[in-house]
Amino acid sequence: MTLLSLLFWLLAGGTLQVLMPAWRHMGQPSFPFVLGVVLYAAMAKKPRYFVAMALLGGILEDSLSLAPLGFSTCAFLVSGGLAVLLRADFFAHKATTVSVFGALCASVSTGVMAALLHARGLVTLTLGGTAWRMAGSAVLGAILVPVLFGLMRGLERRLGVGEEAA
Amino acid sequence: MKDRRWIALCAIGLIVLATLNLPDAASSRVKGAVRDGISPLQAALRGGVRDLREIIRYIRGIGDLALENRALSEELVYLRGEMRIARELERDNRMLRDLLGFVQRFPNQLVSCEVIGRDSTGWWQTVRLDKGAEAGVAEGRAVITPDGLIGRTVAVSGRTADVLLLSDPTCQVSVRLARSGVLGIMQGLGAGPGEQPACRMDYMARTADVQQGDEVVTSGMGGLFPKGLLVGRVARVETDPSGLYQRAWIDIAADLGRAEYAFVAATEADLAAAAKGLIEELTGPSPGTIGGEAP
Numbered sequence: 001m002t003l004l005s006l007l008f009w010l011l012a013g014g015t016l017q018v019l020m021p022a023w024r025h026m027g028q029p030s031f032p033f034v035l036g037v038v039l040y041a042a043m044a045k046k047p048r049y050f051v052a053m054a055l056l057g058g059i060l061e062d063s064l065s066l067a068p069l070g071f072s073t074c075a076f077l078v079s080g081g082l083a084v085l086l087r088a089d090f091f092a093h094k095a096t097t098v099s100v101f102g103a104l105c106a107s108v109s110t111g112v113m114a115a116l117l118h119a120r121g122l123v124t125l126t127l128g129g130t131a132w133r134m135a136g137s138a139v140l141g142a143i144l145v146p147v148l149f150g151l152m153r154g155l156e157r158r159l160g161v162g163e164e165a166a
Numbered sequence: 167m168k169d170r171r172w173i174a175l176c177a178i179g180l181i182v183l184a185t186l187n188l189p190d191a192a193s194s195r196v197k198g199a200v201r202d203g204i205s206p207l208q209a210a211l212r213g214g215v216r217d218l219r220e221i222i223r224y225i226r227g228i229g230d231l232a233l234e235n236r237a238l239s240e241e242l243v244y245l246r247g248e249m250r251i252a253r254e255l256e257r258d259n260r261m262l263r264d265l266l267g268f269v270q271r272f273p274n275q276l277v278s279c280e281v282i283g284r285d286s287t288g289w290w291q292t293v294r295l296d297k298g299a300e301a302g303v304a305e306g307r308a309v310i311t312p313d314g315l316i317g318r319t320v321a322v323s324g325r326t327a328d329v330l331l332l333s334d335p336t337c338q339v340s341v342r343l344a345r346s347g348v349l350g351i352m353q354g355l356g357a358g359p360g361e362q363p364a365c366r367m368d369y370m371a372r373t374a375d376v377q378q379g380d381e382v383v384t385s386g387m388g389g390l391f392p393k394g395l396l397v398g399r400v401a402r403v404e405t406d407p408s409g410l411y412q413r414a415w416i417d418i419a420a421d422l423g424r425a426e427y428a429f430v431a432a433t434e435a436d437l438a439a440a441a442k443g444l445i446e447e448l449t450g451p452s453p454g455t456i457g458g459e460a461p
């Protein structure tokens with residue numbers, strides 16, 4: 001049931017991410033719906049769910065863009081891994097904490113993606129532009145991730161799926 | 167316990183490495199399958215959003231009316247609502263007539279498509295169309311609207327096609343000025359905060375006749391885009407930093423951010439291949455091709 005619920009959110013997140021145009025300000029970052037689902041799995045579920053979501057979410061996000069397959073998976077594993085490492089020190093149910101967490105992980109994910117795309121020569125980036133975009137991602141992550149966490153938690157409560165953090 | 171963790175980490179690493187190093191054909195097959203799978207959901211959601219926008223516009227209209235004229239009777243509100251619907255229909259009718267006229271004017275075979283999404287990561291400037299190889303859309307084809315060229319197809323799956331917009335920095339088009347015939351290369355510059363996407367035409371000789379307002383059309387060189395498609399107009403001209411060439415900033419004629427419908431300029435060969443694929447799908451492969459060997 002947990003996996004089904006996460007898969008539902010992944011599909012919904014992927015669809016919404018494609019429908020919402022990238023934010024034109026602060027380096028054109030996209031709304032991190034898929035990353036939000038991966039972070040939820042990293043923060044509130046067992047690590048195996050996080051890994052599954054990072055792999056599937058990465059494939060989904062890369063399929064919906066021109067990025068080579070596997071790039072987003074790397075970005076999600078790094079940022080989600082950070083969440084797994086830090087979650088014991090954070091109070092995961094508090095909106096402000098989740099907001100800070102979302103900002104940090106969205107920013108890291110954008111940074112990893114920028115490094116990979118630049119290394120492969122697929123996009124031309126400047127250091128300042130990348131930093132600006134990471135800041136933009138942090139703003140979007142700080143706003144979107146707590147909302148997404150609230151919605152996902154609400155649905156799980158209705159479905160009777162318990163918290164499964166390891 | 168520690169061993170199991172290491173094994174899990176190694177397994178994850180191997181999966182990621184395998185995904186990163188998938189051959190191009192396998193990678194595009196996976197991407198195409200995911201895209202085709204999600205496209206009906208995308209199209210439905212986009213349709214829903216469009217309907218919702220119409221309803222909100224309609225409700226807002228009634229609300230304004232109520233504030234301005236509280237005394238108006240229910241019948242009047244109803245009649246105004248009817249009139250608004252009639253006006254919408256008239257506008258749609260006019261737009262469809264324009265599109266039809268455009269299709270009849272254009273010499274290439276056009277595949278009409280609906281825009282169902284945008285790039286999900288924001289790293290590229292792309293839009294997704296609801297038609298793919300099954301409808302005769304192939305990679306590297308020009309994508310146009312009645313206002314002008316918007317880009318070219320870059321990734322095509324069975325039922326969807328991604329269009330790299332003119333404003334993307336990786337998109338280059340060989341163009342010419344309609345008035346003076348001056349040739350140049352146009353490249354996307356992306357979009358600044360809150361600005362319309364921009365393009366720049368480079369490598370024009372310093373003495374070339376370029377003026378503000380000149381119409382920019384495709385040159386047809388390179389064979390990717392048909393000749394003479396409207397791209398935009400020259401917004402301003404300046405000498406490049408080396409002092410050897412002129413460069414011009416171009417206002418793109420089509421509204422890249424708001425395009426809802428677009429046409430892919432397919433060749434006869436594309437459509438024939440699509441028709442062949444459809445026939446094979448309906449009737450099964452011909453006996454001579456079973457097992458992949460010719461008789």
